[in-house]
Amino acid sequence: MPFRTTDNSSAESERIEAAIAMATFHELTIAELRPVTREAVAITFAVPPALRETFRYRQGQHIALRTRIAGEQIMRTYSICAGVPTNALRIAVKRQPHGMFSNFANDELEPGQTLEVMPPRGHFYTPLDPNQAKHYLAFAAGSGITPVLSIIETTLAVERASRFTLVYGNRISASILFLEELADLKNTHLERFNLLHVLSREPADSGLLHGRITEEKCAQLCERCIDIAGVDECFICGPEPMRQAVTEALHAHGIERRRIHVELFTVPGERKRSLPPRHAATQADHAVSRVAIIVEGRRFEFDLARNTESLLEAGLRTGADLPFSCKGGVCATCRAKLLAGKVEMAANYALEDDELKAGYVLTCQSYPLSKNIVLDYDA
Structure with missing residues (x-):
């Protein structure tokens, strides 16, 4: 059936206008x-x-x-x-x-x-309170410092009684992003900001600060340099192997997984997309799903043969101007709420448990499982 659109003129026009503003470039x-x-x-x-x-x-x-x-x-x-x-x-x-x-x-x-x-998105943060006195811990590698720097600057400014420990991994000192900004933060908050640079290709005064951030390295740092027992919240941003290694080490040292917040970055082309395992085993099933997409207050409808392409790719192919970026399940730019039907996600590195329970999916990783699918990008 050909691609079509219909205007949405509901009583919730103000909500729709606000949603459109947040979903529009x-x-x-x-x-x-x-x-x-x-x-x-x-x-x-x-x-x-x-x-x-x-x-x-x-x-x-x-x-x-x-x-x-x-x-x-x-x-x-x-x-x-x-x-x-x-x-x-x-x-x-x-x-x-x-x-x-x-x-x-x-x-x-x-x-x-x-x-x-596009307006800011993401949930890589915890609520701040000027009356709180917490110990925050972050592990970052390379470009992973960017959101962590924002978190550190904001936390130290808002929560005057809180302190922050950062373990930052790079190859050499010349490759450290925001080296001066981090040094300024350290000088400004001598008693509240603990900064540990770990370099993989440059000698360090301490062997503990030389090498890659592995599970073993993280465990050593927790035992010798970090007051791990007093840590309230942890943030991790870097490549997937580092994320997994640090998460396991922190969990082994008593940090509950609910207090470990992760932001994953990947280099384009690092991860190849594929159909979910369940779909890969049922390639003979080519039933057709009817897909309806709501974006910027308009409704788009098209048919999609199952086990062929993601909902995002299908929507783009039929002409819908849908938000996306990484297409790897990392950035959540393509997030939409599933209003009807069932889908299966091949990967999810961005949505939290509460978002999944609320019905949100990453459309770049979602494949239809039911006859009818309704997705709302404006929700």
């Missing part, structure tokens, strides 16, 4: 570009007064960007690296081998140019 001007290493640049966006509420963020959240490079539409997701009190919408883009956008950002972008930006 807005054109923002680049206010500043500043190198942070030889291979990375910090980009600060100017947010006009009319969009200040739309782009108000929490520490640890991320934004999706969209632009055209050599005639091709490119979307990428980057964590906000500025503390909430600064009111600065800032990201850091590290150059990647063959990275189309990262090389474009480092070589060609200039202040005054514009990019399409």
Whole structure:
């Protein structure tokens, strides 16, 4: 059946308008570009007064960007690296081998140019309270420092009685993102901020701070450098192997998994997408599902043969302008609420348990299991 749309004119127009604003790309001007290493640049966006509420963020959240490079539409997701009190919408883009956008950002972008930006999303944070006195612990590697820096800056500013320990892994000191900013935080909060740099390709005064952040390394740090018994919340951001290693080490040292918060970043192309295992074993089943998608207050409908492609890919193919970025189940830009039907997700590195219980899915990883599917991107 051909692709069609219908206008949505419900009594909840204000809710829909707010949802559309949060699900829509807005054109923002680049206010500043500043190198942070030889291979990375910090980009600060100017947010006009009319969009200040739309782009108000929490520490640890991320934004999706969209632009055209050599005639091709490119979307990428980057964590906000500025503390909430600064009111600065800032990201850091590290150059990647063959990275189309990262090389474009480092070589060609200039202040005054514009990019399409989606409002902040993500749940890589815990609520802050000025009356709290907690000990927070974070492990980051490479570009994983970006959301963690926002979390640290915000926490130390809001909770004056709390303290923070950061274990930050890199190859060499020259590759450390935001080295000066971290040093300034350390100097400003001498008694409240404990900073441990772990370098894998550069000698360190202590052998404990040399090498990769493995499960064994994390265990040693917990036993010798960190007051692990007093830790209230943990944050981890880095490649998947590091995430798994640190999570297991922290859990073995008594940290409950509910107090371990994870943000996963991946280099494009690092993970190949595939059908869920259940689907891979039933390729002969080519029943058709009727899919309805609600996005920006409009309804799109199309048929999708099961076991062929994800709901996101099918929606894009039929012409719907759907939000997405990584397509690997990591960034949650493609998150939508399942209003009817059943789907199966091949991977999920972004949604929390409460979001899953509420019916949210990652459409880039979702495949239909029922005859009718209804997805709401505006929820």
